[in-house]
Amino acid sequence: MGKGGEKLVKGLDHGKSDSDHETFCAWAKEIQECENGNYIFYASLVRGGADSDKFTAFVEPLVIFLILIVNAWLIWQENNAEKALEALKEIQSDQATVIRDGTKIHNLPAKELVPGDIVELSSAANESCGFNKRRTTVVNGTRFACDRFSFEKCTYYFEIAVALAVAAIPEGLPAVITTSLALGTRKMAQKNALVRKLPSVETLGCTTVICSDKTGTLTTNQMAAVKLVAIGDTNDSLRDFKVEGTSYNPFDGRIHDWPTDGMDANLQMIAKIAAVCNDASVLWSSSKYVANGMPTEAALKVLVEKMAFLKNLTLDCIRILEIYYGAVENLLERSTSVQLSDGSVVNLDQNTKANILQTLQEMTTNALRCLGFACKNELLEFDTYDGNEDHPAHSLLLEPSNYPSIESDLTFVGLVGLRDPPREEVFQSIKDCRAAGIRVIVITGDNRNTAEAICQDIGVFGQGEDINSKSLTGKEFMGLQDKRSHLRQSDGVNDAPAPKLADIGIAMGIAGTEVAKEASDMVLADDNFNTIVAAVAEALGIPESLNPVQLLWVNLVTDGPPATALGFNPPERSIMKKPPRRHDDSLITAWTLFRYLVIGSYVGAATVGIFTIWYTHDSFLGIDLSGDGHSLITYSQLANWDQCSSWKNFTVSPFTAGAQTFRFDDNPCDYFKQHGKVKATTLSLSVLVAIEMFNSLNALSENTSLLVMPPWVNPWLLIAMSISFGLHFVIMYVPFLANVFGIVPLGLNEWILVLAVAFPVILIDEALKFIGRHGRGFAERCSTILPKPKSD
The missing domain is CATH 1.20.1110.10 (Calcium-transporting ATPase, transmembrane domain)
Structure with a gap:
């Protein structure tokens, strides 16, 4: 029996790597609801009067049957959203990248993992950078109790006021509201908006501000590199290369003005960083190329293919290098030199830095998401580091305070511009929001100019509109205190507290994490901003009936x-002709x-x-x-x-x-x-x-x-x-x-x-x-x- 057979036997012995989920039992839910006092009261009313009139005895089972039918319908409606969420979980089942028998397997269902598999772990936050976890804080405080209250006698009048208020509310109003909200959730589900909590429908109709993530909701989340900027022969010259193609197909388009005699040292370093600092891959699936991993890294992988950079060139290093990609501004702040086209390294002066920032400004104004590339040749203690715990470099890595000094004195080598095209239907949806008096706020981690350009493309900002007071950094936004009902959409673990704290939180059903879905009040089955607007429109119409x-x-x-x-x-005249009532x-x-x-x-x-x-x-x-x-x-x-x-x-x-x-x-x-x-x-x-x-x-x-x-x-x-x-x-x-x-x-x-x-x-x-x-x-x-x- 081969190793594959051994894995199969292990799978049979240990079972699937999955936990049992409690299934929904309609009959159990029906019995539980029938234990409600209201249903017992109605049934007793019907049963008590059934024997008094043999002619109308047929009404008793009919009425009870109708009550059970209505109750069953309410139970079915209540569980529609949860069933839809379970269906989403089945569609987007957890998948892992594993090494089994020396072979790397992508997109293996997590429930098929067996002991002995080497699992490649992804970021817990589903983001490209980590975040600090706040430790548990224990606060010791003092409680004060007041044993006397000077207005104790006012409680009697308060109780009277509450009783009058309760008496004034129509007894049928709760049923009317519940039915209207339930019908509203059903209509929203037909439009791919799954409401998990019924009261959220009413809150949704009061929305005045929508805070939306950009990538994947307002845009298609299909990244593609469209421009490559490299350093020229001198430190004050830059080279621009236009990249064709908008898909993950490496053969879709070419790079304009690409050197025919092969890549120089600077272009090779850009390709090497894009290929090595990358956990994504591009796979052929269902007659097309698809991204496996983060869309940004998948776009860089496609760019490397179009640059015709051979994979074995990434393994020809005889020395250790530090290589980086990230926000251009941050890398420039940590860089002290630039690499020229011939591979030589010169100092990064202010003119060169201003020239690069000017190019960045032009690219971000055109709604491009820009990533910079940098490396570090002089690693000092790390030149001979092989992972040994006794090596001096090992103790440096254990202390996070050393990271700024390690990640300094970098050599800047170039930058690339990525485009994430907006969804076609978003422009009309934002126009509808404006007509309804709803303000749309886009929250993104991209460069400020990139975000502003995309917002102008999708209609959040008008052409020529003054946006100085409307475009805010994260710190500026957190300082706002506006008492409005706002709606927050998120997809990742880092975003989970946001929908929890918002008046109504919305999670993405396809790209969103399970943590974000559990913390939200509504889930988008299609990750589309247009679905949010359709749900708000539906909720606005409910109170108007x-x-x-x-x-x-x-x-x-x-x-x-x-x-x-x-x-x-x-x-009545015949009152004395009626038999006495029984007790x-x-x-x-x-x-x-x-x-x-x-x-x-x-x-x-x-x-x-x-x-x-x-x-x-x-x-x-x-x-x-x-x-x-x-x-x-x-x-x-x-x-x-x-x-x-x-x-x-x-x-x-x-x-x-x-x-x-x-x-x-x-x-x-x-x-x-x-x-x-x-x-x-x-x-x-x-x-x-x-x-x-x-x-x-x-x-x-x-x-x-x-x-x-x-x-x-x-x-x-x-x-x-x-x-x-x-x-x-x-x-x-x-x-x-x-x-x-x-x-x-x-x-x-x-x-x-x-x-x-x-x-x-x-x-x-x-x-x-x-x-x-x-x-x-x-x-x-x-x-x-x-x-x-x-x-x-």
């Missing part, structure tokens, strides 16, 4: 007075709950229906609705209103509401937003109020028809209805209050439509009362036919 002030108005004013007046109801009778029977479901379904359909009718019909039930001049749209356009910006030749006519005229010349898509839908929202609110009033008439009696028990048997109810309608007219026709509640006055025809849509609630409840009365009579007749059990 119904104004919270209108919700409170319906709960306090339209529900309150009629509900209070119903307490003055006279007893264990439920407050709400199965039939009553079924009636609630039917009435509630009509209320929802009517409220949403009249909203749709205004947008799509110029008349309904013979009622003319074209008097305000509003434009008609199709059902398809209304259902996909968020795609309005992509519609061609879409225009909207102005419409009137009272003394106001609403125009949409600048942006026709505003027809679906706050001011454009104000008339439709007013119609929906008015229908809801009218239905509540008519429904209070239904509540005069549980089973008796309004023809037998007319509304005037309770004059207090009529007075309460008049007060509620009167208050609704006040907020609608008083301009100041109309602005507060976000509604507009309605015309006569529109009020006729409101009443026509709301009145059927009385007819539906009358039909249900009729079924209930005849069903009970039928059940009682059946009970007299059946033989009664003999008593002992």
